[in-house]
Amino acid sequence: MIATLAPVGALLLSVALLLTGNGLQGTLLPVRANLENFGALSIGVMGSAYYIGFVAGCVLTPKLILRVGHIRLFTAMVAVASVVPLLHAIAVGGPSWWLLRAMTGMCLAGLYLIIESWLNERAAPENRGMIFTTYTTVNFSVITLGQMLMLADDPLRFHLFSLASILVSLAAVPVALTRSPQPAPISSARLSLRNLYRVSPVGVAGVLTVGLANGAFWGMAPAFASQMGLTVPQIAWFMSATVVGGALSQWPFGRLSDRMDRRKTILIACGLACGAALLLIFTGFAMPALMIGAAFLFGVFSFPLYALSSAHANDMAKGVDFVAIAGGLLLINGAGSVVGPVIGGIAMDRFGPLGLFGFTAIVHATMTVFTLHRMRQRAAPPQEQKADFVPMPATAPVRPDLDPRADETAGPPERSAAA
Template sequence: MRQTLTRFTALFIGVALLLTGQGLQGILLPVRASLESFGPLYIGLIGGAYFLGFTLGCLKGGALVARVGHVRVFAAMTALASAIPLLHGLLVSPLIWIVLRAITGLCFAVLYIVIESWLNDVATNQNRGMVFSIYVMITMTVLALGQMMLLLYDPQQLFLFAIVAVLFSVAVIPVVMSTDPGPQKPHSTTVDLRRLYTISPAGTIACLCSGLTNGAFWALAPAFAVAVSTDLTLASWFMTANVLGGAAAQWPIGWFSDRVGRRPMLIWCALLAAASAGGLSLAGTGMTVPIIVLLGFAWGSAAFPLYAIAVANANDFAEPHEYVMVSSGLLLMYGLGAIVGPLLAAGLMELFGAGALFRHTMIVHLLVAGYIVFRATQRAAPGEAEHQEFAESMVAAGTLSQVYEEELQPGIADAREARQSRDDVRK
């Protein structure tokens, strides 16, 4: 294990620098847009553009990686991504920012493909879960750190945009200087959305709705925080609390879902997220900053794990050879929701004020809970022997690279063998 982690040292350092910049940029843009009076609709369009570019990167990035290799693509995408923050700071226009944000989304989709296929290639069956746990821990930690960096300087100046560019630029150094040869080149696989819905209607709808809510949150929550409080530091604390809530709850909720069932946990997560959102929708009525931050922690702890549980639920119903297609399709459903979500929420905020952001997420989460209850009356949940372990689903849910991998990841291949053995026993 130590030898494996040593091979990942350069990559993890690059990831930490890259995602620290991503965390800062993710909060800086909507805060600056609010201060520039762009309005919720334009801020929503900027947020939706990121996920549009991200989805395009998911669909097209594999061909680029296959053509020139992982290290060169990482260097190229990092170089392009590092130029974008400076352009944001120099060209303060909503239309220009929409285009720039879409380019950033495309860059990061391709970067995630490189990073996560690298992890999958080097990790073994025995340590893959630990490797990805460390990866998720680093991701959550540095995203939170980046969001807190908003407090370093005035967001209306170029300084913070330059810091983002510097972090992106230096992230490439440890990766290109590494002696590791890099992972195998990926191959494409086909996503069948009709088959996906047939396999798991509840999982498909839950992932789509997770995109509708989480996409709106990432695009508009900083603007919400600026609107409900005169204290600009609230945006940093609020976003950090949400991220930490999601990080803290991910594994406990997954553990319970392995034991009490996916559907009950999906329902409870959706209801808790809806209740937290109901409280946050009243934030502009004199609610104190600590209460807003605590509600944000609660919202993140319920809303962010919902996607991974939905992936696990879908894989419980899938055949082993369909695991990659299912996880890839659910990722695309999430991306589609994340494109539309900011636009819907922005329109509501334009009409009804900042609190409408969380009224939007509350309604969506209530619909998710209701739909899953309905599906439970239509088809029984699989038995415990049919469950894919949540740890395996975390690898699937968190890995963009598998959209392009024709062969199953070794860890998921083990799950296929285990399920086949169970089938043989039942026969």
């Protein structure tokens, strides 16, 4: 194991630093915005702006790499991403924070792409699974750490913003010192969205559900917890409990889905995620410990849905290139993540903070009904056609070919006109 991970240790350290800093910002900014009386809709727009930037970064980064190369682009994006948290502390206001979050999203997408390109270059078919699993473990672990860094200081002070900036800045050091050669240019193959839906309606609807519900959660949950009266340490535990729940449930749901019609597992997860969202509503005025426990259950049932939906889409692919499918799924998930925080913010403005989980409950309930409908329309794929389940990071990787299943599919991808 050590021999396998040693060549990518520096890259994993960069990922850890980036995600820790980004995880801290993801909770710090909604909490600070709520303390500054931004309003739920404004906070939702801020969450959407991050995902708009992230999707734009996924599209633009391959083209920028061709122009300036991996190292120069990585250095430039780290510089911008490390300055942005400081600008958040200096220019406190809705429109300025929307723009800054879009900049962060674009830079983080580019940085993840570049680091994952190196990881993919160093991964061979025989060790790709180990590298991907380690990457997933690092992802969940450091995002949890980022939440807990909220305990370090008062969000109304400058220190947490400077800490986020320091962490992002330090992420440049391991990559700058790596001896690995620059990876090959990044491809952006994906199926047209219409063909992707024909391949797997449940897979497409599943990743859209994740984008809507989890995008709203990441963008609005810290503000929800703050408005419900949780203290800053309790908010950190609330967010961390959700991430830990999602990390612990990946493999159990994956193993279950490998042994039965994967749509049944998606059905179970969506139904229970809806129940967990309703439980958060009912415990909203109870003890903080009960809210944190309900948040843990929400993570348990909602976070595995992306991996389950992706695996089901791959089951139905019948030889279509996995990377092309995964690229399309990421685009759909990104679109949902852009819309979700805005709708969540509107729901909180209209119905109070509990409206956030009312929205996520409706999204998961709709997916439950749709999955039931599709199970009556199409038979499950034969067991021998099913792809292996692979757990996904808390933030899905933007390099689909890093997934070990990319080695198992063949055939040229069908490119959309936009690819």
